[in-house]
Every structure is written in structure tokens, then in C-alpha cells.
Amino acid sequence: MSQISELKKSDTKRDGKKTQDDIVYAHIFDAILEQRLSPGTKLNEESLGEIFGVSRTIIRRALSRLGYEQVVVLRPNRGAVVACPTIEEARQIVFARRVVEKAVMELVCDNAQKKQLEQLRQMVRDEQACFDRGDRGAGIRLSGEFHLLLAEIANNPPLLSFQRSLVSLCSLIIAQYESGAKSHCSYDEHFELIDAIAGKDKPRAVSLMMHHLDHIEEKLSLDDEIATDDLKAIFSHVRNPR
Amino acid sequence: MSQISELKKSDTKRDGKKTQDDIVYAHIFDAILEQRLSPGTKLNEESLGEIFGVSRTIIRRALSRLGYEQVVVLRPNRGAVVACPTIEEARQIVFARRVVEKAVMELVCDNAQKKQLEQLRQMVRDEQACFDRGDRGAGIRLSGEFHLLLAEIANNPPLLSFQRSLVSLCSLIIAQYESGAKSHCSYDEHFELIDAIAGKDKPRAVSLMMHHLDHIEEKLSLDDEIATDDLKAIFSHVRNPR
DNA sequence: CATACTATAATTGTATACAAAAAAGTCAAC
DNA sequence: GTTGACTTTTTTGTATACAATTATAGTATG
Numbered sequence: 001m002s003q004i005s006e007l008k009k010s011d012t013k014r015d016g017k018k019t020q021d022d023i024v025y026a027h028i029f030d031a032i033l034e035q036r037l038s039p040g041t042k043l044n045e046e047s048l049g050e051i052f053g054v055s056r057t058i059i060r061r062a063l064s065r066l067g068y069e070q071v072v073v074l075r076p077n078r079g080a081v082v083a084c085p086t087i088e089e090a091r092q093i094v095f096a097r098r099v100v101e102k103a104v105m106e107l108v109c110d111n112a113q114k115k116q117l118e119q120l121r122q123m124v125r126d127e128q129a130c131f132d133r134g135d136r137g138a139g140i141r142l143s144g145e146f147h148l149l150l151a152e153i154a155n156n157p158p159l160l161s162f163q164r165s166l167v168s169l170c171s172l173i174i175a176q177y178e179s180g181a182k183s184h185c186s187y188d189e190h191f192e193l194i195d196a197i198a199g200k201d202k203p204r205a206v207s208l209m210m211h212h213l214d215h216i217e218e219k220l221s222l223d224d225e226i227a228t229d230d231l232k233a234i235f236s237h238v239r240n241p242r
Numbered sequence: 243m244s245q246i247s248e249l250k251k252s253d254t255k256r257d258g259k260k261t262q263d264d265i266v267y268a269h270i271f272d273a274i275l276e277q278r279l280s281p282g283t284k285l286n287e288e289s290l291g292e293i294f295g296v297s298r299t300i301i302r303r304a305l306s307r308l309g310y311e312q313v314v315v316l317r318p319n320r321g322a323v324v325a326c327p328t329i330e331e332a333r334q335i336v337f338a339r340r341v342v343e344k345a346v347m348e349l350v351c352d353n354a355q356k357k358q359l360e361q362l363r364q365m366v367r368d369e370q371a372c373f374d375r376g377d378r379g380a381g382i383r384l385s386g387e388f389h390l391l392l393a394e395i396a397n398n399p400p401l402l403s404f405q406r407s408l409v410s411l412c413s414l415i416i417a418q419y420e421s422g423a424k425s426h427c428s429y430d431e432h433f434e435l436i437d438a439i440a441g442k443d444k445p446r447a448v449s450l451m452m453h454h455l456d457h458i459e460e461k462l463s464l465d466d467e468i469a470t471d472d473l474k475a476i477f478s479h480v481r482n483p484r
Numbered sequence: 485c486a487t488a489c490t491a492t493a494a495t496t497g498t499a500t501a502c503a504a505a506a507a508a509g510t511c512a513a514c
Numbered sequence: 515g516t517t518g519a520c521t522t523t524t525t526t527g528t529a530t531a532c533a534a535t536t537a538t539a540g541t542a543t544g
Binding site: 261262296297298299300318319320321 | 527528529530534535536537
């Protein structure tokens with residue numbers, strides 16, 4: 001396995017006041033958001049330690065944080081794997097996200113300053129640029145970060161922290177169930193959202209957001225039976241002769 | 243400091259498949275829910291290790307989980323303290339809780355089975371019994387656990403996990419800002435909520451819940467200027483002569 | 485007496501060693 | 515060729531040692 005970059009003291013200082021496990025956490029989080037890490041991938045502690053140039057202590061801290069966010073599943077004595085939400089779980093996650101995004105949208109319509117609207121627009125322009133130049137990974141990440149920026153503008157730290165977890169989980173869901181080549185979260189819709197916010201049109205902003213989330217959920221319905229890994233269901237027609 | 247109980251392997255096994263840090267986490271969480279741990283209390287790693295009979299490794303894991311839930315604040319190099327939400331933060335937490343409780347209530351009205359209604363009623367009876375016999379700590383904890391049981395019945399794990407964080411934070415807010423002797427969350431209101439759920443009366447259930455949360459927020463408005471620790475505001479009339 | 489400075493103690497951060505558990509491999513028996 | 519018991523290797527869980535940082539006490543100085 002190749003070394004990404006040894007995180008030495010000097011790096012830590014350059015990165016601000018972030019501690020080493022924050023950095024490891026951020027790298028893994030980004031990899032998930034960019035869909036470079038697929039659902040189900042085993043996250044070996046020692047390998048990760050070598051990659052980042054730190055001891056397992058740091059890796060374990062980062063993994064347990066990801067585990068708390070449910071992006072990673074920690075199986076006792078059996079290590080950590082990137083989460084593979086079932087369709088049932090995916091529906092619950094999207095539902096939770098509807099709840100949060102609605103609240104965020106209403107707060108943002110009330111609070112958003114001109115400067116923040118420009119920040120949002122810039123981020124969507126970046127997102128567009130990424131897709132245009134074919135950098136799908138970065139595009140997907142920025143698409144997720146757009147929703148995180150909305151939660152930040154809503155100015156409610158608990159909701160933001162919950163949103164982090166939900167956005168990364170949705171990224172996994174899309175990775176697992178996206179069938180066609182169609183991009184999952186188009187920037188046009190993001191521009192429309194910004195317009196609604198700028199016009200302080202709460203009902204329209206919320207309805208656009210709900211529509212936005214419908215796209216994710218539609219894929220779940222389509223793939224309903226196909227994508228399942230429930231062996232019992234797959235072989236339900238086989239009768240046990242005993 | 244006295245030893246509560248050494249958590250040895252045997253205990254761990256008796257407690258099911260919970261690992262040691264789960265147990266430490268649960269003990270601290272309960273202490274916060276019962277308001278035996280006050281906002282601002284320093285949580286020394288070595289002391290906690292002695293109390294629970296485990297090494298700092300385990301304590302640190304439990305603390306970082308509590309830190310993720312924001313119930314405990316982890317100050318780099320300066321240790322962990324029980325969170326002291328400011329009034330501003332308290333408002334944000336209560337807002338987030340309104341959002342979650344509304345969604346939970348609607349799900350519960352749709353899904354609740356007879357058996358679960360009885361479970362809810364039993365819990366509120368227990369709560370009432372605690373207050374009647376003067377066990378305020380356990381009463382407060384059960385009051386919080388009632389709301390967690392609702393989130394469980396809503397059958398949405400992400401929302402449940404968020405609710406855990408919000409309920410414990412609210413317990414801290416109440417500990418910090420509760421002025422009178424009046425109990426913060428009366429069981430009568432819980433019985434009313436159950437009735438609304440049993441009648442599948444969504445609007446009433448939601449409105450009762452919002453009213454329930456108003457009680458917490460009212461205290462914040464009352465103590466608005468008094469309880470603040472913003473030194474700059476307190477001494478704003480003092481002119482700096484330089 | 486207050487303040488700044490230094491030495492010391494206490495506490496947190498990280499790496500590592502070892503124990504415990506799970507996974508992978510070996511090989512004989514059928 | 516498959517199955518099952520045994521051994522070895524790998525991986526995770528926990529304690530501990532040491533380094534880095536912060537807090538405390540003591541001391542000298544104005």
C-alpha cells in the first residue's frame with residue numbers, strides 16, 4: 001500500500017489547530033463523500049496507520065467517530081467496514097434528511113446574508129466546473145458540501161452535525177443504488193434553490209429541496225428487489241426438505 | 243474517590259454483548275440525565291479510570307463518544323468537561339429538538355402498536371412513582387427516556403441517535419437554567435401525549451409536544467439577562483481609559 | 485503586596501507491547 | 515473433493531510507558 005502523506009507535527013501545524021485524528025477522519029470522510037471508498041470496504045487499522053503514518057491509536061479514534069456517525073460500521077472484534085445501508089435503512093436515512101433539510105431551508109431563508117448567498121453560488125459554480133472537466137469525485141463531494149454549507153448558514157450546530165452524518169450516508173446510498181450514468185444531484189437544482197432562498201420564498205425553497213431528495217428515493221424504488229443482498233429472500237422458493 | 247464497581251470480564255459478559263466503553267459511556271450518560279453531573283464538571287481521565295476500574299484507553303473512548311454527542315466538551319490538551327450550553331446554544335438545541343420531536347410524533351402516530359402504547363404508559367407510571375417517592379433523579383431520567391422510547395417507536399435509527407444527544411443536552415439546559423422547584427417535565431403531559439397517539443390524532447399530538455417544549459424555552463427567556471456569563475456585556479458600562 | 489518567572493507536578497496525547505479473538509491455512513479422514 | 519479438527523497467522527482490544535502540554539506552587543523582584 002502506498003503512503004498518501006506522513007502526518008508529522010509540521011503538517012499538523014500547517015493544517016491549523018486540527019489534531020491528527022481530525023485529519024485522518026477528514027480524509028476518510030472525504031473519500032466516502034467522493035465515492036472513492038465503496039460501501040462494504042474493510043478498513044484495516046494497521047494499513048490505515050501505515051498510509052497516514054500514525055499509530056493505530058489515532059486510526060481507532062477516527063474510526064470510532066465515523067462509527068458514531070454511522071458512516072462506518074464497527075463490528076466488535078471484527079473491525080470496521082464502510083456502511084452498506086439496506087433499502088430499508090436508506091429510506092429511513094432519506095426520511096431523516098427530509099426532516100433536517102426542511103428545517104435548515106426555513107432557517108436559511110430567514111437568516112441568509114448577501115455574502116452567504118454569494119458563497120453558495122460560488123460553491124455551485126465550482127461544482128459545475130468539476131463536472132464539466134470530468135472530475136466526478138470532486139463534483140460529488142462539492143454537491144454534498146453545498147448541503148453542509150446550507151446547514152452552516154442555518155446557524156444551528158446540532159442540526160449541522162446531524163446533517164454531516166446524513167449527507168455522507170446519502171453519498172453511500174447513491175454509490176450503492178445509483179443505476180444509470182445520470183448524475184445524482186444536478187447543480188441546476190442547486191442554482192434554483194439559491195434563487196428561492198434569495199427571494200425568501202420559503203414554500204418554494206422547501207418544495208424544491210423535497211423534490212431534490214425525491215431523486216435519491218426514486219432509485220431505491222426502482223432497484224427495490226434487484227439490489228438486495230438478503231439471501232433468505234433470494235432463496236425463499238427453496239424448500240428445506242428436512 | 244470511591245469505586246462504583248470494577249468492570250471485569252465477568253461483568254461485561256453479564257451485561258450482554260456490551261463492551262467496557264459502552265458501560266462507562268452509559269454510566270456517565272445516565273449521571274448527566276439524572277443531573278448528578280452538573281454542567282461544567284471536569285472529567286478527569288485517571289479518576290474515572292479508577293472509579294470504573296479500567297484504563298484511560300476505555301475512558302477516552304467513552305469521553306470522545308460523549309464529545310461527539312456534544313454533551314461533553316473536549317478541549318484539546320485541557321481535558322473534558324460536562325457541557326454548559328449558553329442561552330444562545332440552548333435555544334438552538336431546543337429548536338433542533340422541536341424539529342425532531344415533530345417528525346417522531348408523526349411517525350409514532352402512524353406506527354404505534356398497542357403493545358408499544360402500553361410500554362409508554364408503563365414508563366410514565368414508573369416516572370410518576372419515582373417523583374411520588376421523592377426520587378427526583380430517577381424521575382428526571384425516566385422523563386428523558388420516555389422521549390427516547392418515542393424515538394425508538396418511530397423506528398428511525400438516525401433520528402433516535404440524534405434524539406439521544408438532544409435529550410441529554412436538554413437535561414443539562416434544565417439543570418443550568420431551572421429556577422423554581424417546579425418539575426420541568428410533568429408526567430401528566432406525558433399521559434396526554436399517549437392519549438393523543440392512541441387516538442392517532444397527529445395535530446394534537448404534535449401541538450402537545452410543542453407545548454411541552456415551550457416549558458423549557460420559557461425558563462430561558464425569564465433568565466435571559468441574569469444567567470449570562472458574558473463578562474463583556476456585564477461590564478459594558480466600564481470605559482477603558484486607554 | 486502584587487507581579488513575573490521558574491521549577492515542579494498533574495494531565496493529556498501518542499506509540500507500543502501484549503492479550504484475546506477471529507481468520508486463514510494445513511492436513512488427515514472419509 | 516469435501517468436511518472437520520487443529521495450528522498458525524492476522525487483526526482487534528486493552529493496558530501501559532513515555533512524550534508533550536498545561537496547571538500549580540514557589541520564589542525572587544520591584
